Amino acid sequence: MSRSEPDSDEINLGQLLVTLWKGKFWIALCMVLGLGGALFAYMNTPPTxxxxxxxxxxxxxxxxxxxxxxxxxxxxxxxxxxxxxxxxxxxxxxxxxxxxxxxxxxxxxxxxxxxxxxxxxxxxxxxxxxxxxxxxxxxxxxxxxxxxxxxxxxxxxxxxxxxxxxxxxxxxxxxxxxxxxxxxxxxxxxxxxxxxxxxxxxxxxxxxxxxxxxxxxxxxxxxxxxxxxxxxxxxxxxxxxxxxxxxxxxxxxxxxxxxxxxGQNITRSAAQADGSLQFIREQIPQAEAALREAERALNAFRQQQVSVDLSMETQALLGAVTLAEAELAELQRREDALSQRYTAAHPTYRLLLEERGRLQARLEALRGQVGALPETQRQIVNLSRDVDLAQRLYTELLTRAQQVEVLRASTVGSVRIIDPAATAAMPVAPRRNLLLALGLMLGAMGGIGLVLGRNWLRKGVQDASEIERQGLPVFATINYSRAADTSGRRKGVLPVLALDQPDDLAVEAFRSLRTSLHFGMLDAASPTLTITSAHPKAGKSFLATNLAVVAAQAGQRVCLIDADMRRGHLWRYFNLQRNQPGVAEVLAGDRTIEDLMLPGPVAGLFVLPSGRYPPNPSELLMRVQLRQMLDWCAENFDLTLVDAPPALAVTDPVILSRSTGATILVVRHDATAPGEIEASSKTFGAAGLRLSGAVFNGFDPRKAGGGYGYGYGYRYEYKQRKS
Incomplete structure (x- = not known):
């Protein structure tokens, strides 16, 4: 038996596109939901x-x-x-x-x-x-x-x-x-x-x-x-x-x-003028007192000397000294003001210091020339210089005080409003078109993720080739038929598709299966066939019933046996009583098969129900009566179909397979996992038996390669039938 091939790491873009196309309805649904969510978010968000x-x-x-x-x-x-x-x-x-x-x-x-x-x-x-x-x-x-x-x-x-x-x-x-x-x-x-x-x-x-x-x-x-x-x-x-x-x-x-x-900008600009004005006003009284003192000293000296005449050269020297000292005093005031805002390393401060150094050197030279004058002229020069300097300083301070007051009154600040506050008619958020596009995109991404996720989580077989890779020949592929879907019918009579809709595509597949089995069982020990599956709800009873009908319609004498003495329900296809005696009574030796065999709805078809659910179905199947019953069927019928329980749930199919000529496994599309097929084959192999082949049931072309998944859970256990 060959093992399943390892999955390829390569991405099949073609298969991916097919998967997405098959799941287009899920994607469209997610896109609609995303669009609806975006619209709701837009309507439920206040505009900004x-x-x-x-x-x-x-x-x-x-x-x-x-x-x-x-x-x-x-x-x-x-x-x-x-x-x-x-x-x-x-x-x-x-x-x-x-x-x-x-x-x-x-x-x-x-x-x-x-x-x-x-x-x-x-x-x-x-x-x-x-x-x-x-x-x-x-x-x-x-x-x-x-x-x-x-x-x-x-x-x-x-x-x-x-x-x-x-x-x-x-x-x-x-x-x-x-x-x-x-x-x-x-x-x-x-x-x-x-x-x-x-x-x-x-x-x-x-x-x-x-x-x-x-x-x-x-x-x-x-x-x-x-x-x-x-x-x-x-x-x-x-x-x-x-x-x-x-x-x-x-x-x-x-x-x-x-x-x-x-407002704070204007206040900040005016504050600088206020500081400068305060500094100047503090200097004015001192300058006025210095001026008065210099004038008093000059007048006193002149009264003492009665009369002193200064030459033109001396007057020019006096003017130069006075001007230099006035400029030096001005530099000193500027330095005092700058020292409150800058450090000595600031470029403006350094330039001022350099200028003061040059002015002091010039003043020292002029003072040297004054020192060479006669004593009387030198004294009058110094006193006149002090008066002139004090007068200049006092006048300059008064002028600057007036200028700073005008400047403070005209302060407008360094900020100008170019465009006043205004707002647009449309909100900046939420943006409707962007939000809707985002919702549509997220919905599409979510739909694609859902389709790919469901496809990744899908465990069921999608193609007959997956069964063949397990080493089992596929006798036929039975298409899904909505008319035969009995998943929601828990009570009442179940329809026989081959009788109700003989033109259905699935019925034609049953005819193909009938032909395949005719040639496939030529070398079988007896014309008896066990039909089983890996898990419940794979459709084995549906397959056994319709295969029996199409075989009988072909002129064969067919016997359909319900060997599922735990949960068998073939009686529902033929409108029989639930407690109708059958296989359980034959194996127990209470009745003979000839007495319990019932005619089916088609000429040549006979049905043997499962009978009452016994407490020991496996033990009954191990009795010699099973082989005797199947041998009798082989002698009296052209084909005997035995509907067995699932192989992974109980051991009954292995026991039945020992007494029949062939065994086929029903594999449900999108429901039976490859691992379950392999496990079923190993179950029969451990008993020295082998599966003759498989039937791919319920194949839905719409789901093939699409993002559909199928989940199921089951407990296949004995049910005691009420008497």
Whole structure:
């Protein structure tokens, strides 16, 4: 006996396509289900809208053409996009937006389970009679004018139930029920709770959940809805987007965020001017005192010396020294201001230090020239220089104080809103076409997986060649016939296909089997044939009955014996009594076969039922009466068919096979596994017997190669027939 060939590791694309084509109805069904699921998800998902705006980060400039020294003092460097994005998403900015729009208030309607969003979005017919009154319907909302919750009630839910004529009932977190009306403040002064409902558009019985969340949660929620990114690289253009289920709410939220961001930017720019102005005002009194002291010293010296004349050269030297000292003082003030913002390693700071070094060297040279003058002229030069320097410094500070005040008043910030917040008419999610296409694709993938999975899990034989690889010749292939399908008939008479529909394709296969057996049994010891199967419901009784009928129709004398003394049901094909005496009584020696043989529905056909179910069927089959009965049949009939129990369930078929001329195995398409065929052959081989061949029964071309599976479970056991 040959063993089954090992499966090939190669993928047969042709067979795969055939499998998928045969399972096209499963695939189509899964695609329809996927499409339906996607449609349900689309209808049951609230639409998400997106508001967007554009912000330009401008370079800070001085529109008043201030001196370079003041411009250098006021510049703060261009804000980088990454820095501004983080500022825009900061708690400072978002907190102002939350406070401006009361985004820490939450009002949510009660939604029905599973389909709540769909019910709240669409007018579904007949839904009012199916769902409780508290669940939301389309167009219903509650608008709050004021909500102040005590700390213990923050993040706690309060239930608002709509009443008649603008009234409502509020159930607080501590289970108190408060009566309220639209437009009237509902308060609990002892704990600091206040609620004012501005509008209520819902019928009586609707329920809403109200709560005030913490500021941190509100800011986190707004930050999760806000996205900020830079358009292009180093463009200085920021795109801000806010997503949510409300179109108008998104626009208001984004406008509030941008207003807070722009406000803090202006405040930040003005803060630099305020710092500079404060520094200058602190220096003015000191400069004025220095000027007065220098003038007093000069006047005192002149009164002491009565009159001192300065030459032109001395006056020029005095002017140069005074100018150098004034410039040095200016550099010192600039250094003091820069030291508050930069370190000594900053390029601007280093340039200032280099310039101061050069100026100090020049001043030292001029002072050397002054030291060479006569004593009186040198004293008057120094005193005049101090007065001039103090005067210049005092005047410069007054001028710069006025300029900084003008600059602070004209501060506009470095942020400009290019496009204000706006939202498109269509939601950004869910995308209907994409969702439906995805559902269709997933349904197709699921259907293909189902078909391939069922095909992979299928254990039954699909082709007669699989039987032949087990070493058994196939005498015939019996096609599946819907008219002969008796799987759902547990009671009543079973139809004989060869009599009811003689033109059926399966009946023609029985005629072919009759011919094959005629030539296949020429060398058999006797014209007796055992018909068995590996498992129940393989169709052996159906095959034995119809084969007996077509053989009798061909002019043969045929004897059909029901040797299944456990669960035999050939009596149902011939409308016999369930307790009709038969094989059991003959083997027990109670009756003779001649007395119990019954004529069949066709001339030349005789039937011997199984008889009452005995308690020891295997022992009865081992008696000598079995061989005597079969020998008598061989002498009196041209063909004797013995319907035996399944070979893998009991040992009866092996015993019967010893006394008959041939044995065939009925293999059910898509039900009998190759391993069961091999196990059946080994069962007979262990007893020194062999199967003569097999019949491939119930072959359905629609299932051949398709993704169909077949599962079964059985317990083939003795049934005691009631007397």
């Amino acid at each position: 809208y997106q508001a967007d705006a554009l912000v330009q980060l401008e370079e800070k400039s001085n529109a008043l053409s201030l001196p370079s020294s003041l411009t250098s003092l006021m510049e703060g460097g261009d804000p980088r996009s990454v820095t501004e994005i983080e500022i825009l998403r900061s708690r400072l900015v978002l907190g102002q937006a939350v406070a401006a729009l009361n985004l820490d208030w939450r009002v949510e309607p009660d939604l029905a389970p599973v389909i709540g969003t769909m019910v709240a979005r669409y007018q579904l017919p007949g839904i009012d009679g199916l769902l409780p009154q508290r669940f939301a319907r389309p167009g219903e909302a509650v608008t709050l004018a004021q909500l102040i919750a005590p700390p213990l009630w923050v993040n706690q839910q309060m239930r608002l139930t709509v009443g008649e004529a603008g009234s409502f009932v509020l159930t607080t977190p501590d289970e108190r029920e408060l009566q309220g009306r639209v437009g009237e403040a509902l308060s609990l002064p002892d704990i600091g709770f206040t609620l004012t409902v501005a509008a209520l558009s819902a019928p009586a019985g609707r329920a809403f959940t109200i709560r005030q969340i913490s500021e941190t949660m509100a800011i986190s929620s707004l930050r999760g809805r806000l996205t900020v990114s830079e358009r292009g690289r180093a463009s200085g253009i920021l795109e801000a987007q806010v997503t949510g289920t409300g179109r108008a709410d998104n626009v208001r939220a984004l406008d509030a965020v941008l207003a807070a961001y722009q």
